[in-house]
Structures are given as structure tokens and as C-alpha cells.
Amino acid sequence: MAETLNWIDEALEDLHRRGLYITIRTVASPQGPWLVVDGKRVLNFCSNNYLGLANDPRLVAAAKEAIDRYGIGPAAVRTIAGTMQLHVELEEALAAFKETEAALSFQSGFKANLATIPALVGRGDGIFSDELNHASIIDGCRLSRAEIVRYPHNDVQALRGLLEAHRDRFRRALIVTDGVFSMDGDIAPLPELVALAREFECMLMVDDAHGEGVLGHGGRGIVHHFGLQGQVDIEVGTMSKAFGVVGGYVAGREKIIAWLRQRARPFLFSSAMTVPDTAACLAAVRILQESTELVDRLWENTRYFKAQMTALGFDIGQSVTPITPVMLGDEQLTQEFSRRLFAEGVFATAIAYPTVPLGKARIRVMISASHSKADLDFGLEAFARVGRALGVI
Numbered sequence: 001m002a003e004t005l006n007w008i009d010e011a012l013e014d015l016h017r018r019g020l021y022i023t024i025r026t027v028a029s030p031q032g033p034w035l036v037v038d039g040k041r042v043l044n045f046c047s048n049n050y051l052g053l054a055n056d057p058r059l060v061a062a063a064k065e066a067i068d069r070y071g072i073g074p075a076a077v078r079t080i081a082g083t084m085q086l087h088v089e090l091e092e093a094l095a096a097f098k099e100t101e102a103a104l105s106f107q108s109g110f111k112a113n114l115a116t117i118p119a120l121v122g123r124g125d126g127i128f129s130d131e132l133n134h135a136s137i138i139d140g141c142r143l144s145r146a147e148i149v150r151y152p153h154n155d156v157q158a159l160r161g162l163l164e165a166h167r168d169r170f171r172r173a174l175i176v177t178d179g180v181f182s183m184d185g186d187i188a189p190l191p192e193l194v195a196l197a198r199e200f201e202c203m204l205m206v207d208d209a210h211g212e213g214v215l216g217h218g219g220r221g222i223v224h225h226f227g228l229q230g231q232v233d234i235e236v237g238t239m240s241k242a243f244g245v246v247g248g249y250v251a252g253r254e255k256i257i258a259w260l261r262q263r264a265r266p267f268l269f270s271s272a273m274t275v276p277d278t279a280a281c282l283a284a285v286r287i288l289q290e291s292t293e294l295v296d297r298l299w300e301n302t303r304y305f306k307a308q309m310t311a312l313g314f315d316i317g318q319s320v321t322p323i324t325p326v327m328l329g330d331e332q333l334t335q336e337f338s339r340r341l342f343a344e345g346v347f348a349t350a351i352a353y354p355t356v357p358l359g360k361a362r363i364r365v366m367i368s369a370s371h372s373k374a375d376l377d378f379g380l381e382a383f384a385r386v387g388r389a390l391g392v393i
């Protein structure tokens, strides 16, 4: 009986041998600028809690009140009895925030992609997909059974060539891209993609998971950042990053949302977001709708940290967002750098092959509005000490 599972031992062993085994650290404190990780208090430089909302008292209070009023679970999928008033309020608030006709919530950003892409395209259709798109986009594309044409990262000329060569073969076509690419912090050339989508009669979808709450006025996202409201057919977002909770959504034209309500499989066949999650997400959207304070602070912190890192002599890549990749190149050096930072009380993950190409290893620093200037200085001093000790600067 056990022998049929022996391949797992070998596969895990192989991951260890190749240095690809993922070690999972455990956090024993609330999410915030400082964490207790594996028993040690460390400065948090690696979460997606861009605005510090994950433990914001206003979100906590909203979740508690909602539990007292409505309990915990939705007890059904959205199309049977799981659509609660809170879901509808959240969707109205999201549409107002994003300035789209409508929005639809999902249990996660991952599910939003799995839900949306197969509802829009199928056999006989084509998808033009950036080669660095997120795993959930890739999986959504595969599930759709449409033909996938990958284009080189952010390369608008190459995409045009592929559209010229292939668009005519397809009934419908979709261009899909991440808004912010999370390993380098660069962003999609959205104005050019809008023009190409129009010229070649393609639907255009952007997954703004790392742009939500970060880019554009008050964190309205990449479409706002470029002033392209109303020109991108489908915006996918997550409430698991800057919004500080968990959940995903799609924002766009009313008819797209109407279609997803009929055809998006995770909407039809997987239970709705829980009550406290939904209430906390609604509180987060209202906070962002009311004030740009948190987003402004995030950018202030980002500018300060990046300027200081550059002055220290680090190569911080081409990021235009709070994602700050500290480019080190060598995989072993990067692992050692991360270990030494942890010993200095700074939690910043090493990112190496296969997540990024060989020889492009880096430490990825995630800046948050919740960091104080003293926190950032603590982190900078640790980077300076380890950088000098390892001969990087």
C-alpha cells in the first residue's frame, strides 16, 4: 500500500538535493511592521501588507460586528443562498472605488483568475499572455482550453507581430497581463496594450493584484495610474494584499459581471467569502475611498528606502513600485545574505531560480505604510552591515 507513495519521498529528496525545497516559517504575532517568526522578533520586509491594513483596528472591529450580526459562514454558493447583503455592499463599494460599472467578489485573487478567463474564452479562441504572468493567470488560461500565445515580457512590438500572425485564426481573443510584476516591480505598458486590443479586436484583461491600494490616485490601481478608466475590459484584483484581508474581485462593464454570475465556475460551485472577510474588505475599501493617507505614506516610505539603498551602493533594479528587489545575482550569496539579515533581526526573503532566472537572485524587500522611519533605518543599517561583510557594497 505504502509503496505506491514512495515516489513522494524521492521527489522531496530531489528538491532538497537541488536546494529548491521550500522551508515554511511560522508567524506567531499579528501581521505588522514587526513579526515574531520562529520565536524571534524581526522587522517585516516581506509581506504584501502594503498599507498595514491586515491588523487595522477598523477592519478588526468591522469583522467582529459582522460576526455578531450575521455569524461566520455563507453556508452556500453565491447562486443558491450564499449571497448575503454584505457581498452586495462590498461589490457596490468596489465598483465605486474602481470607477467601473460593476464588480464581483471571489474567494481569492487566484480564484478570480480561474473563474474569469474560462468564462471569456474557450476552444477556437486565443489568449495572448505575457510570459511572466502570475501562476493563477496561467492556470486560468489552461483551464479555458483556448490556444495560448505567449509574448515576451512587456514587449509591445513582439506582441503586435504575434497578433498579426495569429489573431485571424481565432474566433474571440483575449490579451492578458499582470499589472505589476511582483518579482521586479515593473508594470505593464497598459496604454499600448489598450491600443493593440482595439486595433486587433481583442478583449483586454489586467490582473492588478500588486497595484491595488498602491498605484493610481488613492490606490485605485494601474488603470487609474494611466488614466485609462473605461478602456480596459476586465480588471482583476485581490483583497489579500494591500486590502489586508483575503478575497478577489473582477471589476468592469455590467455585462461582463452579468456573464460571470452565470458562468464563472468558482462562483457557481464554491461557497462565497465568509462574513468577517467580507465585512473587513468592505471596511478596507471605505478607508481607501475616504482618504489617500495610507497610500501617500506607502510612497513616502518607498521613496526614502529606495534613495537610501541606492546611496549605499545597492543595485535595486528597475522597480517603479514599493517592491524593491535588491539584485545580488548569485544564488548562494543571496541565501547567505538573507540568513545574515535574519540574524540581524530583518526578515527579507531570498528569491532565486526557478522563481527568477538563474543568476538573477535577489532579496525582495516589500515596503509598507506601517513602517516607521526608525523601522526603515533599522533595516537600512542591517543591509549596510551585511552588504559590507559580504563584499556587495
Ligand SMILES: *Cc1c(COP(=O)(O)O)cnc(C)c1O
Residues within 6 Å of the ligand: 108, 109, 110, 111, 134, 136, 178, 182, 207, 208, 209, 210, 238, 239, 240, 241, 246, 247, 248
Ligand atoms: C497574489 C496574486 C494573485 C493571487 O491573489 P490571492 O488573493 O492571494 O489568491 C493573483 N494574481 C497576481 C498577479 C498576484 O500577485
